Amino acid sequence: HRCILGASLPEQISYVLAVRVKILDSKIFFIFPGQGSQYRGMGADLVEQFPCAREIFDQASEVVGYNMTELCFKDPKGQLDSTQFTQPALLTHQVACLESFKSESKGIVQPTVLAGHSVGEYSALVAGGALSFETALRLVKHRGELMGKLGKGTMLATTLDFESAIKLADKHYCGIGGCNLPQQTVIAGEHDDLEALMDDLTQFYPGKRGIRLKTEGAFHTYLMVGAAQEFRKILDGVEFRDLETDVLSNYTGTFHEVDSAAIRSRLFFQLFNPVRWVDCMEAAMDKEVEIIVEFGGGIGKEEGPENKRPNLESITRKSLKMNQREALYVPAINASSISSAAEKLT
Known part of the structure; x- marks a missing residue:
């Protein structure tokens, strides 16, 4: 935090505490990007700095049955852009970023609203308490496999x-x-x-x-109905918990109901209906969110996590401008930005 020039030490301490209280009282919106934000090397910096990130990647490898760290860090077989691998990898990276941020911020920065774009909705549901990371990862693994196998266009x-x-x-x-x-x-x-x-x-x-x-199918349209029908069998066998934090639904563009059955059905319909992100953003703004934090993924031609930009930043800023709203935008997509975000918000 910046101190007030010329102020006494007690005044500076009071200022810092007032800023901190204001931030912690703010309405905070956590967002998670979708497919297209994956890149070779994602997460490699996280595991070097945050033990919890290493645990998330190790856990992911056990759940999916292949080496998640090798896939994300090095992608030796060129599989990361294949839907069946992209989706579990993104979920893993996003949750690793989220848990690393929680660790750095001592868990005191809590969201008021959560949303994820397409597959990112599963990360939002993990953050919202409806799914454990392991359960979400199993779902996303099947989802990616079915979309890659049965998708066309x-x-x-x-x-x-x-x-x-x-x-x-x-x-x-x-x-x-x-x-x-x-x-x-x-x-x-x-x-x-x-x-x-x-x-x-x-x-x-x-x-x-x-x-x-660059996709393996006409995602979120009627051409995904076959994949959705198969995915429903997987969804029906999964236990959802009641939400602890409001999560926006891609399918409706409004908030998920707390009831787990409603969440399950909306994830089914999400596969072959448009992602209503513009409506999700407007619903979040109607909640008067003041801080927006984006977790995971990254875009940009240069190699390395440190050279990536947040995937949803441009859309987010345009949405704010069009709705004549203001909010502090904070990326948390790699080790350096996570540390910076934690420092800024605590």
Whole structure:
């Protein structure tokens, strides 16, 4: 904390304590990114600095049946970008970041609201108390395997609004995979259908862009129904606990009910319905959140955890601006940012 220039020591101590009380009384929003934020080397810095992170990675290896540290740190077989491996790896890294932050902040920084984008919702449910890390990891392992095996098609990130996107998607037998911002809608479908859709996008929506995403399927659309049906069998065999903290649902864009049966069904529907992230953000802002902390993953071309940027930062800042809200944004995605976040918030 910065001390007040020219103030006496008692005044400086009073100032620091007042700032700390204000932060601890703030409404805090924890968020977790989705697929696309994985990278080779994630977590390698955490285990060097935080013993709890090493425990999380060791635990993950036992649950999934392969070496999670080797996959995340070195990816020797080039598997990290395959959905069946991406999803368990991201969950592991996000929970390792969360637990490391808890350790550094002595557990005194508690969220008011939680949310995760797509597979990140499982990390949010772990943080919210509905799932243990082991249970969430088993679920995500099956989820990733089914989505990779039964999924088909691909995804396209566009600068279209929702109404324009759905009109175009319906015409070409595609679906909406996600609504990240009012002018950022993801469309997904079969390869040939998306090609035809791209032609129409260029012709009828000049100035609008479409960028192909590297996915193994048209996630969060009707093309995932087969995977969802198989995944339901897995979900039905899992015990969910009642939530301790409010968690937002990708499927509804509103808060999960405390009831475990409702959480289970919404995770089923999430697989073949759009990620309503714009609605999740608005719901969090309606709670008047003042601090937003992002855990895990990272983006950027440069190698190494220290060179990565938070995946959801840009969307988060744009959401705040469009809703005329202000909040302190704090990344906690690698060892250095976790230490910095803990220092800043305590």
